Amino acid sequence: MAFVMQKRIDAGLSRKTARPQGRVVVAPVCSAAVEAPPAPAAKPAQSYGVFRLSYDTQNEDPSLTRTWKKTIKVAVTGASGNIANHLLFMLASGEVYGKDQPIALQLLGSERSKEALEGVAMELEDSLYPLLREVSIGTDPYEIFGDADWALMIGAKPRGPGMERADLLQQNGEIFQVQGRALNESASRNCKVLVVGNPCNTNALIAMENAPNIPRKNFHALTRLDENRAKCQLALKSGKFYTSVSRMAIWGNHSTTQVPDYINARIGGVPATDLIRDMKYFREEFTPKVALRGGALIKKWGRSSAASTAVSVADAIRSLVVPTAPGDCFSTGVISDGNPYGVREGLIFSFPCRSKGDGDYEICDDFLVDEWLRAKIRASEDELQKEKECVSHLIGMMGGSCALRGAADTTVPGEN
Numbered sequence: 001m002a003f004v005m006q007k008r009i010d011a012g013l014s015r016k017t018a019r020p021q022g023r024v025v026v027a028p029v030c031s032a033a034v035e036a037p038p039a040p041a042a043k044p045a046q047s048y049g050v051f052r053l054s055y056d057t058q059n060e061d062p063s064l065t066r067t068w069k070k071t072i073k074v075a076v077t078g079a080s081g082n083i084a085n086h087l088l089f090m091l092a093s094g095e096v097y098g099k100d101q102p103i104a105l106q107l108l109g110s111e112r113s114k115e116a117l118e119g120v121a122m123e124l125e126d127s128l129y130p131l132l133r134e135v136s137i138g139t140d141p142y143e144i145f146g147d148a149d150w151a152l153m154i155g156a157k158p159r160g161p162g163m164e165r166a167d168l169l170q171q172n173g174e175i176f177q178v179q180g181r182a183l184n185e186s187a188s189r190n191c192k193v194l195v196v197g198n199p200c201n202t203n204a205l206i207a208m209e210n211a212p213n214i215p216r217k218n219f220h221a222l223t224r225l226d227e228n229r230a231k232c233q234l235a236l237k238s239g240k241f242y243t244s245v246s247r248m249a250i251w252g253n254h255s256t257t258q259v260p261d262y263i264n265a266r267i268g269g270v271p272a273t274d275l276i277r278d279m280k281y282f283r284e285e286f287t288p289k290v291a292l293r294g295g296a297l298i299k300k301w302g303r304s305s306a307a308s309t310a311v312s313v314a315d316a317i318r319s320l321v322v323p324t325a326p327g328d329c330f331s332t333g334v335i336s337d338g339n340p341y342g343v344r345e346g347l348i349f350s351f352p353c354r355s356k357g358d359g360d361y362e363i364c365d366d367f368l369v370d371e372w373l374r375a376k377i378r379a380s381e382d383e384l385q386k387e388k389e390c391v392s393h394l395i396g397m398m399g400g401s402c403a404l405r406g407a408a409d410t411t412v413p414g415e416n
């Protein structure tokens, strides 16, 4: 049921006093800020700039606010980075969660990006998005994840010169261990978590294993960009516009071992393999074109694919809050526990999924897996198992050794 959101002013204090815990500065109706009494638990992040001001939706255009839902809190890490620079404005505009969904953005940056983060908040202020009701910024994940309904984990360090993927796993794994613990402590118990920062599958695994208070099912790694790229390639090859491509699954890791599944894909409702009768193309061209697309883009433009990644994050979220069309699927990296395809349990693995639009999902169980596909899936699964062993010390597992040292680099070109 929709209801009118309201920031009521009682006894001269803003809604922030409604939160029992935390030491917060509150803004009285018409005078300078006063301090609320200190409380024991972790303090919530303070609102930024214009977002400290009070509002009352009863004074706003009722045709706009009448049907609004309760505000959701969305935490975004790496908020001053390239991907977030596109994504935040999509989130605030309502095109991701809906035009009736007010939103609070809680933005996490690193110590180095503090000033830039303030710049991002200023741009959000100046954009005057009606649905954007609160913005807070900070560098403490315990604060920024406070009560978050969604955590979009984009922030990660880039690979330094000469670093192997195994080093990146270690470096960024430590970030996701800390942030997983913070999610566990501070976020909503049903927080949905989408990890973008690479290596995203294993980072999501680390965050999940460090956040036992949040259901394992709620953790996702972004493979939607790969799905979107695969749809585009099938459109280019078939001569049919990309809106006609469905059931385009990505299996496995977000790396060059990913498996874009042409066997189950459809174009205009017809199996892609009926329309494109060219197995050599599928096996030798299609798969590498999808996996290497980011590198091709950098060669042309000198920039990484931040905009299309942001769009794919928006798509990934929408896939969970809007029901999946009958017979279709979307790809997302999720916990493999209990999957119907015999993939080893305990990995964050990309599967074809569907959703009723309630934030939850199920893994589709009706995808055909032939011998070729199975071998490819197995290779990606093996890689993820090795990645897991490389970070065993970050997820409370005993005795893993890192077999990826000196291995071929499978990071998607154009990404760290």
Ligand SMILES: NC(=O)c1ccc[n+]([C@@H]2O[C@H](COP(=O)([O-])OP(=O)(O)OC[C@H]3O[C@@H](n4cnc5c(N)ncnc54)[C@H](O)[C@@H]3O)[C@@H](O)[C@H]2O)c1
Pocket (backbone or CB within 6 Å): 077, 078, 079, 080, 081, 082, 083, 084, 108, 109, 110, 112, 113, 154, 155, 156, 157, 158, 175, 195, 196, 197, 198, 200, 221, 222, 223, 224, 225, 226, 254, 304, 305, 306, 309, 415, 416
């Ligand atoms: N899964 C995918 O499909 C996909 C696609 C593209 C990029 N990526 C990955 O997304 C990540 C971000 O890409 P980008 O282009 O936005 O990079 P970027 O370097 O522009 O931004 C990253 C931001 O993260 C911040 N950061 C670093 N450590 C942090 C921490 N501990 N907490 C919070 N913030 C922190 C940095 O200060 C920086 O502002 C990279 O790891 C990249 O490889 C994933």
